[in-house]
Amino acid sequence: MKQPCVYMMANRRNGTIYTGVTSNLPRRAFEHREGLIKGFSSKYDCKLLIWYETHASMIDAITREKQIKAGSRAKKLALIESLNPEWNDLFDTLA
Template identity: 70%
Template sequence: MPREFQPAVYIMANRRNGTIYAGVTSDLPKRAWQHRESAFDGFSKRYGCKLLVWYELHATMEYAILREKQIKAGSRTKKLALIEAMNPQWRDLYHDICGP
C-alpha cells in the first residue's frame, strides 16, 4: 500500500551540536533514508548529515514550506532549541518514523 502524502519539515545532523540541515518533504521516511544513504550530492552528503534529529508534520505542503523558510531564516541557536525541545538526547528519530 502506498504511503500517504504527509508534508513535513525536518532537521538532519551529523552529530550532537554538529552540522545541521533543515529541509521539507512530502515523504519523511523516504527523504530521511535518502539522507542516511547519501543518495544525492549536496550539503547534507558533504557534511554527513545522516541523523534525523527533529521533524514537524503539517497539514499542507504550503504550510510546511512556509515553516521551512521560517526555520532556515532563524539563527542556529533557534534551530538547536527546536531540536533540544523535541529530542534532548539528539537520538536518531529515523526508526521512530519508519519502524525497526
C-alpha cells in the same frame, strides 16, 4: 500517503544541521542516510534525523521551513533540544 513535513538532519550532536521539507519523510530520511542526495547534507555527512514537524499542506511546510532557515542557529538548537534533548536518531521511529 503523503504527509508534508519539515525536518532537520545532523552529522552529530551539536554538529552541522540541514533543514529540509518533504512529503515522504521515511523515504527522504533514508536517502540522506544512504548518501543518495548530493549536496549540503552529503557533503557534511548529515545522516541523523533529529527533528521533524508534520503539516496539513505543503505550503504550510515550506513556509515553516523558510522560517526555520531564516532563524539563528541558537533557535534551531532550542527547537531540537525541546523535542529531542538527547539528539537521538528518529529514523527508526518513523512508520
